[in-house]
Amino acid sequence: MRGVASSRGEAGAMKERRERIGAMHGAGGEVMGRLLSEHILPKFALRSAGPVGLDALDDGASLSLPDGEVVVTTDAHVVHPLFFPGGDIGRLAACGTVNDLAAMGARPVACTLAMVVEEGFPLDELDTILSSCAQILWETETALVAGDTKVMGRGELDGVVLTMTGIGVAQRVIRDSELQAGDVLLVTGPVGDHGMALIAAREEFHLESDLLSDVAPLWPLIGELLAEVRITAMKDPTRGGLAAAVNEMARKGEIGVELDEKSIPVRAQVRAVANLLGLDPLQAACEGRAVLGVSPADAQRALEILHRTELGKDAAIIGWVGEHRPGKVVLNTSVGGRRLLEMPLGDPLPRIC
């Protein structure tokens, strides 16, 4: 199963008529020009953030950035399957970009998209992927200003790789290294949904579930928080999940973190899939969550702001920051024990994002 389009059970004859990506679609001439003008440009409503935008199809774009500190982030997306419960690689790439900017305290302004597509890939599936991407950029008022398209032969690439680079502007850049002793740690929603939904969607695991990825854009949620609360440090827990993100924050801040397992929101289905496979839901990737520190005085206010939004309605206070055991994360377990929550060697699942 390549994805939703091919799983809808079209007749073979119809599949034969599907238009497919050919080598010339990535070869820089007339054929690529038609792909751009007919299938890419029309999907993205915001195509410039300055004098030279995407429509110019020039060697690059030029930007007029609002006042503030310029933030840049990049991610290659190789998720498998390309279409998964709750999203697809297009939505994932756009959210990944917006979320890395948001985690730095930056409002997204512009982005670039470099696609590498397997020869023979169905054009209608590429259309779906690009539409999903465009939808998130529209919702977050992010312009797609530049791009690139390459084609690799059959057997040289499995599906599609999307690399997006985001450019945003922060009034105050938020680092992942600035947790302060006394800070309260919050997470904006249940963790591990993306990782466990991906596992459940893979044929090799023979699982049935109605788990959905949490893939969603964290801006404007973070923007609303920043308007009222001082966030000391923030990270979006993707590969390696909450465990990797909080360990990184503890190490970089040279400070100890205590987490209260009972307070960490984990959906019952996520826990069930994790238990079944012997995985730790705290190591499973999220794609629409942030973990952040605030001073104790700000914690309730932050929670209220998060709770009044759809994306943050299950936000919770999950821990606190101290000066003992610097660089370590201690988990106070649901059954009353205490153990170190280690930095994972890596996400247990390949091609998770």
Next chain:
Amino acid sequence: MRGVASSRGEAGAMKERRERIGAMHGAGGEVMGRLLSEHILPKFALRSAGPVGLDALDDGASLSLPDGEVVVTTDAHVVHPLFFPGGDIGRLAACGTVNDLAAMGARPVACTLAMVVEEGFPLDELDTILSSCAQILWETETALVAGDTKVMGRGELDGVVLTMTGIGVAQRVIRDSELQAGDVLLVTGPVGDHGMALIAAREEFHLESDLLSDVAPLWPLIGELLAEVRITAMKDPTRGGLAAAVNEMARKGEIGVELDEKSIPVRAQVRAVANLLGLDPLQAACEGRAVLGVSPADAQRALEILHRTELGKDAAIIGWVGEHRPGKVVLNTSVGGRRLLEMPLGDPLPRIC
């Protein structure tokens, strides 16, 4: 043959001991952290262009940009083979980024690098690729400020895909659409070397040649030109070669271009390989050339500036711009004829860059 390292004829036993990329190198935890700190960070001398740089390994970087117009460009590089005469994918990716900025009149300031690597790829070859990339960034004073690493399984990806995004600053952005009637057209060096060197390097063509790719950074060459000459329009001819670049400039400028075939510098070896395969050297990719328009009053000065540099020593005036046949490129051939030089459907060679 994967590339230079495996073509040097090491003993099988030595190959067995080669360290290879594993799935965990792209999984966001401890193992990826070691790859970053031991193999990536030390190679790049310039790792920040503002308060938050690459060393922070945060969700993104922050930039302090000099005055001017911000320019951004992105390209995915899928070149095959990864190591080719005159360069490798690392050098190509860095030059491609710098050159797209230069073609917009922008001095490169910072870039990001997203790598997708095939599981099992030899770490020493990745080291070579990254060192080549770092060398160009060093030469052009471009900081690597953010990145991403993903691993795809064997059979899911052939080798390495490098996507770089460049951020630069222009005092005056140069478009590819602003050719003016009366302009003189220059090219900064011989065309088609990259495309024909790649063809000659591919085993399936059974060719022997000592052709080298022209892959080189166009900045600071373009910077020197800009200091003394007003460039009206510029493009770097990659996929589809000079023919694609000049056709695009003519179309976008709604102006006619006449090229003088005899004046277009093409190396004898490039012509020979092209003739042998029935290809047009004017459609073959360059990776270290620019084509640009200047007013007749500036043409000789521009040529002098180019000629005093190593990269521009074979620069030539190759044509002129007029108001007749808008959007078309007419080639005055070496044998005294005239014909339209058409926009190519696409580069004849897949995975050229």
